[in-house]
Amino acid sequence: MSVQPTSTEAADAVAVAQDHQLARIALAAVATKAALDAWASIDPLDLFTWWWRRGLGTRIYVLLSMAQEAAAADASAFVKEIYDVLGHSIRTPSVVPSAFAGVASDGRDLESLLAGAPIVALQRARRGAAPTVVRQAGADYLTAVVRTQVGDAGRAADQVAIATAEPTQDTAKKVVYGWVRMLNPPSCERCIVLAGRFYRWNAGFQRHPMCDCVHIPAVESVADDLTTNPYEYFKSLTAAQQNEQFGKANAQAIRDGADLNRVLNAATRFNPRTGKTALLIDPNTARYNKAGVRVFAGRRTTSELAPRPGVRPTPWQIYQDAAGSRDEARRLLLRYGYILR
Numbered sequence: 333m334s335v336q337p338t339s340t341e342a343a344d345a346v347a348v349a350q351d352h353q354l355a356r357i358a359l360a361a362v363a364t365k366a367a368l369d370a371w372a373s374i375d376p377l378d379l380f381t382w383w384w385r386r387g388l389g390t391r392i393y394v395l396l397s398m399a400q401e402a403a404a405a406d407a408s409a410f411v412k413e414i415y416d417v418l419g420h421s422i423r424t425p426s427v428v429p430s431a432f433a434g435v436a437s438d439g440r441d442l443e444s445l446l447a448g449a450p451i452v453a454l455q456r457a458r459r460g461a462a463p464t465v466v467r468q469a470g471a472d473y474l475t476a477v478v479r480t481q482v483g484d485a486g487r488a489a490d491q492v493a494i495a496t497a498e499p500t501q502d503t504a505k506k507v508v509y510g511w512v513r514m515l516n517p518p519s520c521e522r523c524i525v526l527a528g529r530f531y532r533w534n535a536g537f538q539r540h541p542m543c544d545c546v547h548i549p550a551v552e553s554v555a556d557d558l559t560t561n562p563y564e565y566f567k568s569l570t571a572a573q574q575n576e577q578f579g580k581a582n583a584q585a586i587r588d589g590a591d592l593n594r595v596l597n598a599a600t601r602f603n604p605r606t607g608k609t610a611l612l613i614d615p616n617t618a619r620y621n622k623a624g625v626r627v628f629a630g631r632r633t634t635s636e637l638a639p640r641p642g643v644r645p646t647p648w649q650i651y652q653d654a655a656g657s658r659d660e661a662r663r664l665l666l667r668y669g670y671i672l673r
Contacts, residue, residue: 345417349514349548352410356403357516357544360482363399367392367478368471371449376457376466379450389450392474393434393443399482400442401433404489411493414549420507421500424493425662425671432670437484439646445481449473479542487537488647490547492670495533495651496662497549508552509533509658515565516544521578524562525593534651534661562592644668 370391374382383389407427415422436445453470461469490511497509510532515523523545526538530552539545566574566586574583578595586592645653647670654661665671 341417341419345414345548345550346514348410348413348417349546352406353514353516353544353546356483356486356546359399359403360479360544363396363482364475364478366395367474370395371471371474372467374450374453374467374470376453376463379454379457379466379470383447383450389443389446392449393446396442396446396478396481397433399478400485401429403482403486404429404432407486407489407493411490411497411549415497415551418550420551422497423500424497425666425673427489427493427671428669429489431668432485432489435644435646436481437488437646437648439644439649442481445477446474448477476541479544483539483542483544487539487547490549491533491537492647492665494547494549495647495658496665496671497533510535510550510552511547512550513537514546514548516546517565517568518577519545519565524565527562527565533658534654534656536648536651566592 370388374388404427407429408424411424412422434442436442449470452473453466456469457466494509494511499507510530512528512530513523513526515527519527520540522540523543527545530550531537537545537547566578569577571583571587574587577583578586582595585595645664645668647665650664650668650670651661654664662671666673
């Protein structure tokens with residue numbers, strides 16, 4: 333049977349996850365700087381020549397692919413360390429870091445996603461923007477893409493390790509593997525409302541562009557001991573900070589005892605200022621629009637998302653197609669090269 337962790341063990345697990353999170357954030361920052369340094373050399377009056385003919389797009393693609401691989405490299409060790417700290421001995425197949433490189437988190441080719449940078453910049457140029465504005469538009473696009481794709485590659489690798497974890501010995505009680513979402517303050521209210529919840533191994537990790545939340549591997553029986561709940565985050569802020577982040581009325585309602593989850597869920601459903609609904613993105617039900625922003629699309633199967641020969645399904649797609657079967661998920665992850673035997 334799994335061992336119920338002490339508060340010290342749970343705190344140690346959170347500390348390990350925080351170190352893992354900070355290392356990945358630092359990696360994303362380095363990759364972003366390298367991409368922006370490369371982009372700074374582009375001629376805003378001749379974007380396509382520089383991006384394609386002079387190979388700038390290829391350079392940035394290689395940089396981001398290397399960062400994705402690095403983000404995925406320690407997934408197996410991280411997951412095993414967390415479970416060890418929690419007193420739950422597991423084994424997991426080796427995650428293949430290169431399987432998470434060179435492809436966007438929605439399954440498309442990474443180069444096609446990066447090519448949005450010169451396209452966005454060209455749109456600004458055609459509107460008569462100054463060269464500095466044109467260059468900045470592409471830089472902003474690249475920043476969002478690089479940070480998001482490094483984070484997604486790491487999260488995908490972590491969840492593959494969680495999905496394929498097995499106890500080192502038979503347990504008298506069935507173990508439900510999964511994870512708890514951990515914030516990296518300051519966090520947006522959409523992420524805050526999801527913090528501290530236990531999710532099964534195959535649940536999609538909802539996030540927004542440049543989200544830096546991470547998994548804490550867990551089993552269902554110990555998830556409540558991982559102190560990552562939204563109320564603790566809310567209480568860690570001053571009243572002024574609470575008002576600024578959540579809105580004065582919402583913050584006061586929470587301070588007066590209103591249910592934080594209900595307040596935030598209501599607040600993020602509809603924004604009267606913009607007239608838009610605020611949604612986090614479920615990787616199993618998302619696509620990119622023409623601007624490169626992920627939007628809700630409805631559930632799609634692996635066959636629908638990967639119709640072309642040689643296109644590999646993402647881990648998120650595999651979990652959906654496995655329909656709750658860890659054995660089937662493992663088989664598909666092995667087949668498509670995400671894990672080794």
